[in-house]
Structures are given as structure tokens and as C-alpha cells.
Amino acid sequence: MLQLTLVGVVFLVFTFGTIMIWPMSSRSRWNPSGRHCYITGGSSGLGLALAILFTKRGADVSIVARNKENLDKALAQLEASRVNPNQILRAYSYSLGTLGGATDALEAACVPHGGQTPDAVFLCAGKATPGFFIEQTEESLRKGMDDTYWLAAQSAMAASKRMVRTHTEGKIVFVSSVLGYFGLIGYSTYSPGKHAIRGLAETLRQELLLYSIDVQIYMPVTMYSPGYDEENKTKPELVLKIEESDGGLTPEKAAEGLYKGVQKGDFHITDTFVANLFRASTRGSSPFGSSVLKDVFFGIIAMIGLTMWRKDVDKQVKGHREAHAEYLESKNTFAPK
Ligand SMILES: NC(=O)C1=CN([C@@H]2O[C@H](COP(=O)(O)OP(=O)(O)OC[C@H]3O[C@@H](n4cnc5c(N)ncnc54)[C@H](OP(=O)(O)O)[C@@H]3O)[C@@H](O)[C@H]2O)C=CC1
Numbered sequence: 001m002l003q004l005t006l007v008g009v010v011f012l013v014f015t016f017g018t019i020m021i022w023p024m025s026s027r028s029r030w031n032p033s034g035r036h037c038y039i040t041g042g043s044s045g046l047g048l049a050l051a052i053l054f055t056k057r058g059a060d061v062s063i064v065a066r067n068k069e070n071l072d073k074a075l076a077q078l079e080a081s082r083v084n085p086n087q088i089l090r091a092y093s094y095s096l097g098t099l100g101g102a103t104d105a106l107e108a109a110c111v112p113h114g115g116q117t118p119d120a121v122f123l124c125a126g127k128a129t130p131g132f133f134i135e136q137t138e139e140s141l142r143k144g145m146d147d148t149y150w151l152a153a154q155s156a157m158a159a160s161k162r163m164v165r166t167h168t169e170g171k172i173v174f175v176s177s178v179l180g181y182f183g184l185i186g187y188s189t190y191s192p193g194k195h196a197i198r199g200l201a202e203t204l205r206q207e208l209l210l211y212s213i214d215v216q217i218y219m220p221v222t223m224y225s226p227g228y229d230e231e232n233k234t235k236p237e238l239v240l241k242i243e244e245s246d247g248g249l250t251p252e253k254a255a256e257g258l259y260k261g262v263q264k265g266d267f268h269i270t271d272t273f274v275a276n277l278f279r280a281s282t283r284g285s286s287p288f289g290s291s292v293l294k295d296v297f298f299g300i301i302a303m304i305g306l307t308m309w310r311k312d313v314d315k316q317v318k319g320h321r322e323a324h325a326e327y328l329e330s331k332n333t334f335a336p337k
């Protein structure tokens with residue numbers, strides 16, 4: 001009886017696996033050549049690496065960020081990477097945290113394209129400011145959402161409205177983090193916003209089917225970017241030590257992983273073993289990755305591996321109680337300010 005059930009389960013897994021892999025292999029791959037790619041956060045780290053990658057593949061590229069000097073430097077790098085004289089490469093300085101800012105930036109980027117809406121929008125802008133929860137303020141907690149969710153959501157809304165209005169069957173790619181799948185000590189101002197980005201992407205993946213707009217979301221591990229150096233300035237040592245086990249990526253490697261996932265049409269784009277484990281084990285009703293069998297495998301490894309890892313992290317945190325108490329004491333945390 002048991003053997004029969006096992007044979008049945010294996011048969012089902014293989015049949016479903018084959019059915020679900022079949023259409024993916026024949027799907028045509030997305031090609032940036034000749035398309036207009038709009039990249040928020042395109043002056044640094046992942047966004048810049050992605051902008052260079054698309055430029056090298058013949059795309060028109062618009063990058064948006066606030067700091068003009070960094071934008072100029074980034075644009076010079078794009079110019080140096082152009083592969084034909086007709087490519088339109090531009091940089092725009094806007095603050096993207098409001099719908100007004102996001103809309104103005106997008107409108108400006110459409111001008112050199114005769115008012116046409118970008119074919120693809122990559123929402124890379126974002127920032128982490130790690131620290132202990134009890135050291136946060138009302139403002140810093142709100143800023144955490146500004147620097148993650150609101151940055152992504154306002155540009156997503158501006159882009160969705162414009163794509164629908166202009167009948168553009170475009171693509172919107174969100175950038176969350178593996179911390180959009182789980183929480184880690186020190187990330188109370190960041191992880192919630194990255195989860196929220198996932199929530200928005202899950203909703204829009206379905207809703208924007210109404211307009212044939214593709215929605216995808218990238219879930220990277222650590223990336224050794226300027227943003228990473230910046231966040232390490234406030235990151236508690238213990239957090240740095242714990243997260244070192246994720247084996248980080250250069251922004252260039254991450255941009256390649258994102259690009260491959262976009263080409264394959266994955267909804268959740270994960271390009272590392274660790275991210276695959278979290279994706280497969282927190283999938284819910286999200287579409288499977290390119291292979292159902294692989295996801296079942298990752299799910300099983302995750303059940304065991306991530307449980308062991310989490311227990312070890314909990315232990316490290318508890319082991320830090322005394323040192324942490326001394327730290328709070330030394331900072332006079334609860335003294336009236
Ligand atoms: N680095 C990491 O370890 C990881 C990062 N991520 C996420 O990946 C994305 C890229 O990260 P990373 O490459 O490290 O980022 P960087 O900090 O290197 O670059 C961030 C970019 O976003 C822009 N930006 C930030 N705030 C705003 C704003 N309010 N309006 C307009 N532009 C803004 C910055 O320019 P300017 O400041 O001039 O506006 C810059 O171009 C982020 O969303 C980040 O949260 C996810 C996982 C790991």
C-alpha cells in the first residue's frame with residue numbers, strides 16, 4: 001500500500017513537473033536591445049550595474065536618482081558602454097518617494113522618446129539603515145518604509161497608469177531582498193518594507209494581467225554596493241556576523257542574475273542557493289520557478305536547513321544578551337533626551 005502511494009506521488013510530481021516546465025522552454029526570451037529601460041536607483045550599485053548591462057546589450061537607458069554628481073558619473077559609464085550611436089542614454093535627478101516625483105521623473109524620461117512609455121521599468125532605488133528596534137524613533141520607522149516600500153510603490157503606480165493609458169504592454173520589475181521573505185535581527189526598519197514590496201508585486205502580477213503588463217520581483221542576498229558600505233556604518237556587529245553566511249554578490253553578478261530571471265520570465269527572481277531556499281519555502285500561491293521539481297527539492301532542503309540555521313541564529317542572539325545589556329548601558333539608551 002505504502003509503495004503504491006509512493007509510486008503515485010512520484011508519478012504525479014513528474015507529470016505536473018513536465019506539464020509546467022513545457023510552456024516555459026518554448027517562451028521567447030525578453031531582449032533589451034532597442035527597448036527603453038527605465039531604472040530607478042540607476043546611479044549606484046545594482047541599478048547602475050543593470051544600466052550598464054542593458055546599455056551593452058543595445059537598450060535605450062534612463063536612470064533616475066537624486067544626487068546629480070553621481071548621476072553624471074554613472075551616465076559617463078553608460079556612454080562608455082554604448083554599442084551603437086542611436087542609443088538614447090539619459091540621467092534624471094528626482095526624488096522618487098512621492099507620486100508627484102515619480103510621475104515627473106517618468107514623464108521627463110519619455111520626452112526623448114517622442115512621449116513613448118518605457119518598455120520596462122526596474123525599481124532598484126532603496127536603502128537600509130540597520131539598527132536595534134528599541135533605538136528607533138517614530139520618524140526612523142516611517143523613513144524605513146519611505147526608503148523601501150514607498151520608493152517602489154509610487155514609481156510602480158506612475159508606470160502602471162502610464163502604461164495602461166498609452167496601451168504599452170510593458171514590464172515592471174521590483175527589487176525586494178531575501179529580507180522580503182524573512183526577518184533578521186537589526187532590520188526592523190527595512191524588512192517590513194521589503195515584505196510590503198512583495199505584497200504589492202503579488203497583487204500587481206495578477207491585476208496587471210488585465211493590461212498584459214508583466215510584473216516580476218528580484219530577491220537578492222547581500223550585494224557589495226556603495227549602499228552596502230553605507231548601511232554597514234549603522235549595522236550592529238552581531239548582524240554583520242550573522243548575515244555573512246549568505247555569501248554576497250557583486251552588483252554586476254546580481255544584475256546578471258536579475259537579467260537572466262527577467263529573460264526566463266520568472267515571477268520571483270532568485271539567483272542564489274540561499275534565496276532559492278527562502279523562495280521555495282515561502283511560495284504560497286506564487287508561480288513556481290522554472291522547474292517545479294527543483295522547487296520541491298529546495299522546499300525540502302529549506303525545511304531542514306533553514307530550521308537548523310534559524311536555531312543557530314537564535315542561539316547567537318541569546319548569547320549576545322550580556323554584551324547587549326552593556327552596550328545599552330554604555331549608550332545610556334533610556335536616559336531622557
Ligand atoms: N546592498 C545589499 O546588500 C542589498 C540591497 N538590496 C536592495 O537592492 C536595491 C539596490 O541596492 P544597492 O545597489 O545596495 O543600492 P545603492 O545604495 O548602492 O544605490 C541606491 C540607489 O537608489 C537611489 N535612491 C535612493 N533613495 C532615493 C530616492 N528617495 N529617490 C530617488 N533615488 C533614490 C540612490 O541615489 P541617490 O541617493 O542619489 O538618490 C542610488 O542610485 C535597493 O532597493 C536595496 O534595498 C537588496 C538586498 C541586498
Ligand SMILES: CCCCCCCCCCCCCCCC(=O)[C@@H](N)CO
Pocket residue numbers: 127128177178179184220221222223228231242243244245246274305306309
Ligand atoms: C542551509 C541553510 C543555510 C541558510 C543560510 C541563510 C543565510 C541568510 C543570511 C541573511 C542574509 C541577509 C541579507 C541582507 C540583504 C539586504 O537586504 C541588506 N544588505 C540590506 O541592503
